[in-house]
Structures are given as C-alpha cells and as structure tokens.
Amino acid sequence: MTNATTARRAAVALAVSAVLGTALAPAATAATTPPPAAPLPSGLYGTTDPAYDGVWRQSLALLAQDTVGVKPAGKAVDWLTGQQCADGAFSAYRADASAACDAKLPRDTNATAAAVQALTATGGAEKTVGKAVTWLKSVQNADGGWSYNPGGASDANSTAVVIGALAAAGEKPAAVASAKGGKSPYDALLTFARPCTGADAGAFVYQPQMPGAVGDSTAAAVVAAQGAGLAPKAGAAGSVAGGTVCDKAAKDLKGAALNGxxxxxxxxxxxGHLLTPPMPGAEDSAPKPDFGNTADAVVALAAQGRTEAVKKPLEWLKANGAGWAKESGPAAYAQLVFAANATGTDPADFGGTDLVAALNATGPAPESASPSAGTEKKNENDKNDKKDDGGPNLWWIVGAFFAASAGAGFLLSGRRKPRA
Incomplete structure (x- = not known):
C-alpha cells in the first residue's frame, strides 16, 4: 500500500468527517499547511514532503527490505522509532521528534500499525513495539475495530492493518476484545462485508455508510481475515477453487473473506487491473488504472491461494508497475515487493526491474543487501528531486476536502462502482 492508498484512506476519512461530524484525519489536516522548510532527515526514505505519509512509507520500505533479506540502515530504523510519541502512538510525521507530542497532534492508527509491523520484522525495538500495541488496544472501538484516528467510527482498512500489527507482535487478534462490548477485531471486520447483491457483491466496504474504494478495503480485509499483515506469504496453491461467484450462504468471516x-x-x-475514478474537478473524466490497489489485490488473492486469478493482474503489474513505482516512491516499490513475495516472483527481476535495488536507492544504503538485489543506484536522498512522491495523491486529499464540503457525493459515488 503506497502513500496513494493512505491518501485515499485519509480522504475518505475526511469525507466521513465532513458528512458525519467526526474527527478529522491527520493527513487531511496537514494538507492545509505549507511543506516544511527544514531539509529531510538523512534516515528517511523518499525525497518529498513526508507530512502526509512519512511513517507509513518508512514502515513499508523497512518491511519490504526485511521481506527480501535486506538489513536496513540503522539510522533508517532509528528514524522510525524516534517518531513514536510518549503514549506509544505514531502520527503521520513529526518534523521535530525531540519535542513532546501534544494533545493537538493527531494520532494515526494506520501509521502506528505499519510501524509495529516494520519494527517487529527488523527486530531490536521490542519496547517501542510493546508501547505501540498497548496504545492500539487502548483506542479500540466498542465494535472491536479501529478508526483512522481515535474517536471516529471503525473502518475496514484501519481495522485490517491493526490486525496485521497485532499478529506481527505475537498477539492473538481474536482474543483482543474491546473494553466496552467485548468485541474482537474479527467481529468488526465482518460488519464491513457486503451481501451477495448489488454491484459490490461480496466486497468489503470502508464503512457501511461510506463505501469508499472497495478494491482497497476488500484486499485489506481478505488478508487480515487470515491474521496476516502487509507482507503475507502465498497461500497453498489452488487451496481456493477458482471462480468469482459470491456464496450467499456465507455467514462467518472465513466465508466473507472468500467472497471478498x-x-x-x-x-x-x-x-488485469482495478480502476480509480478521476479526481474531483479533473478535466479528464475517464477512470485510470489503480496500480496500488491492484498490487494489494494480487497480494490478497495470492494469500488465499487463488493461483489462477492472480496470473493476469501479476503480469499486468510486471508490465506497468515499475514506471508507477519510480514516480511514486519507496512505498510503491515496497508494495510491488509484497506482490512479488506473495506470488513467489523474483523481486530482482519483476518485469525486468530490480525492485530491491530500486527500493534501496530511495533511502540510506542498507547495512547488507540481498545477493539478488543487484548493484545499488545512487542514493536518491542525495538528489534535490522535488517531484511529488505520490504523483497526484496530495491533490487527491485536497480534492477530497472540497468534495467533503459539498457532501462528498461526487467523490464517493465513484467509489461505489465495481472495478473492471
């Protein structure tokens, strides 16, 4: 999941906030502030403003490196651990990590959960991970799920990424019950599953009252239903019979995940790919290929063992994903690494691209590189490259704000359409 994905989630959270009067998402709040004047930290991956996705993209980069046997640079891990607040939470980004997190700093469950997964994988940060897990448990909603920011309604994406964090940290998600209601994360996840009727039959929605990008939320929920995180292994080949038929008899989470x-x-x-609707006000009204959520879907299908269903989108990603990742930055490369990992594909030759070398080049040189990673490119953090790390994704957030102000109708209506 790239910063495109976290931007979309933040945008949907903001739209929900405007319509339902709940707390604002941190990325949406940050979108109104100017970029930081200070130079980027040397331990950070990516070259663009990290205000919206700094912890997220760092976490995905470190987790992807660990997945392929690369030992990240110590200063990259230190930067991530230094982003934690005293209460255990992480926000999207703290420009001055030496200053205490005050009450006005929005805590971010997605960033916190991603950091837990990355730091558990890299090792040596047990205290940081423990505090983060304790904080996540403390902000669990009565229905068993989590919202993007504490205090909001639970959503499928946030609940899914926290499930992955709990599992990575050695917890049993099914046993993490809410203080009020005694509900587990799996109880909450099931509430986002659509019945076998309508355009999104079998999908998981962002929230029942705000469907959002169902490809995104469905992929996240399918993986989380198996107790897995952002980088799952492939399921047993052919363990799920091929097909696209929604089982109306499914009542539990396992059945709902199969429908997903x-x-x-x-x-x-x-x-072979999902689509994303145009940004609000865009002159070109045609939907565009959604690289990030297609990669998520490949991971989800592979984790379920749907070997036939994954072939076409995997080949599409091999043919088209490298250009997107080069433009979008470290989180995009990480997402393609996750897709390669889940499908048993060589990440050093992903459609002719060495994803490992490309990812390594977006941040500080790792302490040790995978033998298959190829020759390291010049560290991109040494370049004064100011292009957007997520392409139009920042504008997606800004567009969401205006769409939310108008009732979020235009923005979210596109999200209800089935992906082609």
Missing part, C-alpha cells in the same frame, strides 16, 4: 476474494478475482478478470 471472489469479488477481487471478478474485478480483475477483464483487464
């Missing part, structure tokens, strides 16, 4: 996989398989069957 069937939805993704159907959405990808024609073109």
């Amino acid at each position: 996989g069937a939805y993704l398989a159907g959405a990808l069957a024609k073109t």
